Amino acid sequence: MNLKTARLTLRPQAQADAPALFTILSDPEAMRFWNRPAILRLEIVEELLRGQQAAMADGLCRYWTLVEDGDPVGSVDLSLIEGGSAELGFLLRRDRWGAGLATEAAAAAIGFGLGAPGLTRLAAAVQRNNRAAARVLEKNGFKRVESRPVLLADGARRDCDFHLLTK
DSSP, rough: EEEEEESSHHHHHHHGHHHHHHHHHHHHHTTTTTSSSSOOOOHHHHHHHHHHHHHHHTSSOOEEEEEETTEEEEEEEEEEEEETTEEEEEEEGGGTSSSSSHHHHHHHHHHHHHTTTTTOEEEEEEEOOHHHHHHHHTTTTEEEEEEEEETTTTTTEEEEEEEEEEE
């Protein structure tokens, strides 16, 4: 199901989105607050998308590609869907940072999640130094509920803030 905002179309993620997402996922600056380093090979992104497609088919998540004027510029998702809860995530191409698109896309995904699928609780985790992502959450009504160090996939330990939005 496509979602629309003032400037974006959020369309269900497709395998054909791999090259556009690779542009973001291979950018070390865009990935500096993620739980994994930049991805250096398109084939890895293609495999990642295959896994996400399978999880969507099983109802475990929803991934949308953000399209602005026909140009894929990012991704937003509701993942780990279970028991009325899900986790919100978003990723935007660096040249589109600071334009409010992440806030807009997150609002659309939140509206969808708290509507049709009947979710009542959304969570999100951000590394403490990622103020921009925390602001996106705050603007969409999330409240910080916990802060603690987290061990990331690359073995680094980072301070993370956990946010919650309830219906």
